[in-house]
Amino acid sequence: MKLNRIKFLFFIMVLQLISGCGSSKFVPTSDVCTIVKQYEDPLYQIQINRKTINNFWYLKEDAIKKISLMEEKNICNRANPIEMSP
Numbered sequence: 001m002k003l004n005r006i007k008f009l010f011f012i013m014v015l016q017l018i019s020g021c022g023s024s025k026f027v028p029t030s031d032v033c034t035i036v037k038q039y040e041d042p043l044y045q046i047q048i049n050r051k052t053i054n055n056f057w058y059l060k061e062d063a064i065k066k067i068s069l070m071e072e073k074n075i076c077n078r079a080n081p082i083e084m085s086p
Contacts, residue, residue, distance in 0.1 A: 033067045033076035035060075048076050 035044045043057035046066060058066065070076050 029074050029076055031076040032079045033070055034079045035063050035067065046070075 031048050034047045034050065036047055037044050038057060041057075042060065044060055044063040045057050046053055046063055067076075067078055071078055
């Protein structure tokens with residue numbers, strides 16, 4: 001009787017271990033990153049869903065690198081066009 005309980009508890013513990021270690025499904029974000037070019041200077045600003053994330057302006061290469069890092073962290077997805085700011 002005691003041996004059956006031990007086997008049952010061991011079985012439950014193994015089931016919890018197997019079900020607890022399963023990874024959840026990866027859900028990509030639907031937010032869109034865009035790069036907006038300043039009107040006169042070769043500076044770019046990053047926006048998510050057409051909202052500015054900060055007041056910093058970047059060089060084009062730096063803005064692209066920052067968006068790539070944001071994509072890796074699943075913060076946003078890149079939109080292709082570079083828009084001009086008014």
